[in-house]
Amino acid sequence: MIEFNVQDMTCGHCASRISKAIIxxxxxxxxxxxxxxxxxxxxxxxxxxxxxEAIADAGYTPQAI
Ligand SMILES: [Cu+2]
Numbered sequence: 001m002i003e004f005n006v007q008d009m010t011c012g013h014c015a016s017r018i019s020k021a022i023i024x025x026x027x028x029x030x031x032x033x034x035x036x037x038x039x040x041x042x043x044x045x046x047x048x049x050x051x052x053e054a055i056a057d058a059g060y061t062p063q064a065i
Contacts, residue, residue: 021058
């Protein structure tokens with residue numbers, strides 16, 4: 001499980017953009033997003049770095065937990 005804190009993810013729109021960005025890296029990734037907690041949990045074969053880069057490219061600021 002790879003987890004990020006994304007403080008600038010504030011609504012469902014942000015969550016779906018982040019989810020799509022992660023699926024773009026790994027189509028088989030399992031993504032669990034908690035908007036209220038600002039957390040993104042991912043089960044994926046992709047590395048933490050690849051996922052962080054994808055989230056950043058989508059315009060958000062992931063912090064590794
Ligand atoms: Cu939003």
